Amino acid sequence: MRYPAEETAEKHEKILTGAARLFRDKGFANASVGELMKSAGLTHGPFYNHFPSKEALMAEAIEFAMGGSLAGLEKYRSDPDGKAKYFTAYLSTAHRNNPGTGCPMAAMAVEVGREAMLKEPFTRQLKGVLEKMMRYFRWRSKRSARSESIRAMSAMVGAMVLARAVDDEALSAEILREVRQGLL
């Protein structure tokens, strides 16, 4: 049956939100179209009314999730302690334990590296994150802002990836703590 246009747009958004979470939690390969649609409260059929393919949804989900990260940076803007607060929130066990709502770079970048079609949106959004980090935080100097941002981003992503893969709670927490202290 036909549905009001606004409901359709709402459902598109719901699929995207669920996909952004499930892709980060389980990876692109392990999150099935049926599961994604279920998370939006629909059966799997109408998926193709919204997206031309699973790969197209992956690309949109990357944009969506990275856009969320970008928006998340706003609240640290023009806070003199913004940088320290951001690093501390990023390198927390809460973030480690919730990949589905966490940093898309830590959760998705490895798979993006294997799928050429996903690199373009990822790269574009990463540039946006980098620019905001440079502008919103207080770095040692204006000249070093870009270098420092790249180094901080790499250290945080690496720490999160390793902390999640490690079985030993003490070591996992140590990785997060050491990298945080190295950055502050």
Add this chain to the structure above:
Amino acid sequence: MRYPAEETAEKHEKILTGAARLFRDKGFANASVGELMKSAGLTHGPFYNHFPSKEALMAEAIEFAMGGSLAGLEKYRSDPDGKAKYFTAYLSTAHRNNPGTGCPMAAMAVEVGREAMLKEPFTRQLKGVLEKMMRYFRWRSKRSARSESIRAMSAMVGAMVLARAVDDEALSAEILREVRQGLL
């Protein structure tokens, strides 16, 4: 037909070598048992003569690949410039372009984080790498060796993961370069 015992051991090794490469290149989910066996010059059937399941092979492949990384550290041992050489080799475009023979942490850690059974071997081997980094390289002080090793490892893994996901050669090279300069 029956085969000499040494050939069987050789084939086991061949499957493992191929798996360690293919898992790093394509990810666990995207490397099929059939493909793995083909890379060892066999049909898919006898896989279960060698391994009880694909998951068991994943665990062995992690051990094998991480063991290779560990062995690779030996050549930097007791070279006063060992640390700088290691960081430079790690953060090279050659390494970035060849995940299949590169760092298992950068290639596998995200998926390990999603599969409880794989965390134990990964964690054990990571501890080995960390210990060798502490002992083989010259750090600012003995007391800071562990912190510095953890920070360097995190920065390198993060840089590699991001450099591989990025579409823009200039930015990808910049990430590797900046992190290298930050560590030296």
Add this chain to the structure above:
DNA sequence: TGTACATCAGTGAACGCGCGTTCACTGATGTAC
């Protein structure tokens, strides 16, 4: 040392399963007159 037989890794067809994707159908909504 020679012969008969048990061993067991490799073969390749087959299994059930879940995947991404397609499609004929439904029926409330929006629109033409």
Add this chain to the structure above:
DNA sequence: TGTACATCAGTGAACGCGCGTTCACTGATGTAC
């Protein structure tokens, strides 16, 4: 304003496919006598 009809997102069965895994069979090797 009321009526007839076209629209189109959702339904759910079905498609072909490749996956991990199983299995009856093969036949050179190793071993018992």
